[in-house]
């Protein structure tokens with residue numbers, strides 16, 4: 001039966017939900033006829049008068065004999081009697097469904113009447129409602145953009161399931177599927193407990209002597225919080241009686257946590273209060289995204305397409321956001337330090353926020369971020385606590401690899417997970433040497449996340465010769481080395497970013513660097529400090545290339561981190577003939593910083609020296625755009641690492657360029673690019689932030705508009721990119737798509 005073939009839909013129980021459903025089905029033409037039944041004749045008559053149903057049936061047998069889809073919208077306790085009464089008229093080709101807020105009891109009711117769960121019954125629950133009740137409150141838009149959960153069983157007929165799902169979708173709902181038990185647990189936590197608390201709080205205050213005073217002054221917060229205490233008491237009584245076990249479980253947890261808060265208040269323990277409040281606030285802001293495995297920041301929930309038109313020249317005086325690598329490390333070391341660490345210039349991008357959230361989940365009280373300021377109440381080397389669940393690290397490889405090392409030496413078990421892109425990235429490169437240090441760490445299929453770490457391992461120092469030049473691997477081992485007995489040393493095949501080494505020293509932890517070898521001994525402590533995070537040269541890189549390739553450009557980038565292990569992009573662009581000047585050099589917290597002025601200059605192709613590769617590892621997508629705009633040929637080799645970043649950056653760039661009419665020669669470890677005209681067209685960034693921004697830069701020299709797909713992840717490293725780009729002359733529009 002297809003949705004349009006529902007001839008007669010019958011609703012039993014014309015309250016708010018039943019009435020709204022009947023009205024929605026009628027208005028949207030989802031059934032040829034809608035009939036209803038309510039044991040209160042007045043409600044049934046009102047439903048007919050209001051046009052909520054076409055007619056009302058005199059009894060349940062008549063109703064059942066006329067309908068092909070029957071919706072039970074009665075209290076949980078009434079389901080069995082209603083089924084019993086209509087049973088004589090029920091046929092196997094009827095489709096039965098319900099809207100009850102508890103599913104286990106409803107399943108039991110069906111089984112008690114039919115001896116087993118009938119195949120034609122599809123249990124469901126729309127997550128929508130209102131504190132109003134009765135048919136007079138019926139609202140045909142009630143389910144629009146709300147979720148409806150269906151809980152099919154193995155016996156459920158797939159056709160019946162399809163019809164019910166189509167009805168809900170037809171009413172504008174998003175349909176989700178889950179098991180009966182899971183539904184009841186989830187709802188106990190997200191709906192039943194909050195209603196219970198609201199009823200209880202209002203009752204407590206209403207019983208107080210000065211209740212008139214309290215209610216007279218009860219404004220915003222009280223009203224918002226207790227709105228649901230105006231809900232139907234009988235319905236809610238039944239919810240608690242029928243979902244007893246799941247509700248008790250979550251109620252006990254809440255009770256215990258409330259006691260902790262009460263004790264904290266009694267003891268004047270502001271730290272505990274702040275910890276709960278900062279964690280709760282962050283969770284409130286980010287939980288939807290975390291659950292969906294998406295970005296943390298609410299404004300990037302949906303996907304984003306860039307439409308990049310002709311812009312330029314690129315002129316102005318700007319500061320790009322804070323350095324991602326340093327932001328990660330500032331949270332990690334600040335958390336393990338003794339005392340309060342103050343950070344300025346923190347990158348409020350998804351990746352750094354994932355690290356921040358991970359430490360909150362491990363009990364660290366972190367205030368902010370607030371316009372780049374973060375305050376960390378350090379817990380000391382051994383003060384982290386087991387997180388309540390897996391640590392979700394979004395898109396961030398740095399978070400996962402560095403945390404793998406840092407957490408190998410803790411006393412608790414932990415699991416590290418990430419989004420679709422991170423879940424494909426190699427983790428054995430850290431797991432293998434960490435195992436040699438005594439860590440109990442496992443990766444999943446193909447050496448990928450999730451990464452599971454067993455607590456309580458005794459780590460011992462090792463010497464490790466890194467097979468790849470990776471700052472993440474080096475840092476992971478150095479952080480594990482903080483917890484290892486003896487000396488841990490790492491030798492790198494080529495210099496990589498040394499922010500971990502510099503920042504550890506800033507926190508007073510001795511680190512020995514001798515040529516390509518870093519050595520650290522376990523057992524010392526970190527002391528809180530102040531950190532000023534400079535602008536990220538990897539973000540500045542987009543503007544360095546943009547101004548270099550666009551005639552008439554003259555742009556200044558302020559306070560950019562110019563650590564020698566990060567300036568490959570400047571060296572390479574200069575070799576290509578770029579006009580880049582550094583001034584105002586200073587050192588901030590052990591990191592060199594400068595202002596950078598870049599003006600348009602004709603570029604020429606070069607063979608990129610391989611030793612520059614690790615020093616510009618994240619800047620190649622945009623350097624490829626520079627290469628296409630340069631005269632002659634540019635050859636990159638020794639860069640196979642690009643294939644295991646957020647996407648395969650060699651192939652993704654080659655494919656995107658091809659879509660714009662630019663050919664390239666892809667090699668296993670690099671690419672050959674020649675001067676070419678960039679056309680308009682559509683490219684796919686594959687969710688890789690740096691690819692998305694690189695093609696936005698390409699638009700400055702393209703003959704037509706470039707449409708760039710899948711750009712939401714720009715928020716991982718460069719929040720506010722579109723606005724800043726437009727400020728200096730880009731013509732970039734970000735369109736949100738659902």
Ligand SMILES: O=C(O)C1=C[C@@H](OP(=O)(O)O)[C@@H](O)[C@H](O)C1
Nearest residue numbers: 325398469470471472473617618
């Ligand atoms: O240590 C770091 O902060 C980073 C190291 C680099 O990764 P690899 O170590 O994998 O090269 C880089 O690509 C990443 O964006 C940040």
Ligand SMILES: C=C(OP(=O)(O)O)C(=O)O
Nearest residue numbers: 395396397398399618645
């Ligand atoms: C590779 C990158 O980051 P990560 O490895 O932390 O995901 C990047 O930002 O380009």
